Amino acid sequence: MISLSFQGRVVHGAGRGQQLGFPTLNVACEASGLEHGVYAAWVRLNEGLLLPGALHYGVNRTFEEGSATVEIFLLDFSGEVYGQTVVFEVVKKIRDTKKFDSAEALVVQIAKDVERVREVLKLDCHA
Numbered sequence: 001m002i003s004l005s006f007q008g009r010v011v012h013g014a015g016r017g018q019q020l021g022f023p024t025l026n027v028a029c030e031a032s033g034l035e036h037g038v039y040a041a042w043v044r045l046n047e048g049l050l051l052p053g054a055l056h057y058g059v060n061r062t063f064e065e066g067s068a069t070v071e072i073f074l075l076d077f078s079g080e081v082y083g084q085t086v087v088f089e090v091v092k093k094i095r096d097t098k099k100f101d102s103a104e105a106l107v108v109q110i111a112k113d114v115e116r117v118r119e120v121l122k123l124d125c126h127a
Contacts, residue, residue, distance in 0.1 A: 002039070002090050002091060002092060002093065003089065003090075003091075004033060004034055004089070004090045005087060005088070005089045005090070006027075006029050006030075006031055006034075006070070006087070006088055006090075007029060007085055007086065007087040007088070008027040008028045008029025008070065008085065008086065009027070009028050009029075009083065009084070009085050009086075010025045010026065010027055010028075010081045010082050010083060010084050010085075010086060011026050011027070011028045011082070012026065012082060013026035013069070013071065017071065017073065020103060020106065020107050020110070021107060022073045022107070022110050022114075023073070023078075024056075024071040024072055024073050025043075025053075025071065025072045025073075025074065025081060025086065026069060026070070026071055027070040027071070027072060027086060027088070028070075029070055031057050031068075031070055034057050034090060035057075035093070036057055036058030036059065036068065036096070036097045037056075037057065037058065037093050037094070037095060037096050037097055038054060038055065038056050038093070038094045038095050038096075038097070038113050039054075039055040039056075039057070039090045039091065039092065039093050039094060040052070040053075040054065040055075040090075040091045040092045040094060040116070040117040040120040040121050041053045041054070041055040041072065041088045041089060041090050041091055041117075042088065042089045042091065042121070043072055043074060043086055043087070043088045044086065044087045044088070045081060045084060045086055046081075046084040046085060046086070051074045051075065051076075051077050052074070052075045052076075052117060052118070052121045053072040053073060053074045053075060053088065053117070054072070054073045054075070054094070054110070054113050054114050054117045055070065055071070055072045055073075055088065055090065056069075056070075056071045056072075056097070057069070057070050057071075058097040059097065072086075072088060073110070073114065075114060075117065075118065091120060091121065092120045094113055094116050094117065094120070095113065
C-alpha cells in the first residue's frame, strides 16, 4: 500500500470526464513523488466528507494533452465542488497510464478501474 497525501484546489477542466459519464475533479496541485498512473484514493472535501475515488495522475494520452494533471472520479457522489480545497490520500496503484484507441475503449477501462478501486478500498481501514 502507498501512503502519500496531497491537497489542492478543484479547478475547471475540459469537461471531458462529464461527457464520458465519469465526471472528475481536476485538482491543481503538485503530486511530487507520485508515478503516473491510476490509483485508489480517499478524498476529503472541505466540509469534512470522506469519499472513495479513482485518481488519475499523468498526461492524458488518449486525447493527446501534454501536461500532467490530477483528476479524481468520486465514487457514488454528485455535487458541485469547484473552488474547494480537497485533501487526498493515495492508497494503491491500480494500473499505469496508457493511450486508448477510442473514447469508448477508455470508458470501458474506467469502469473496470472503478470496480478495482471499490475492491481495494473495502480492504482499507477507512472503509
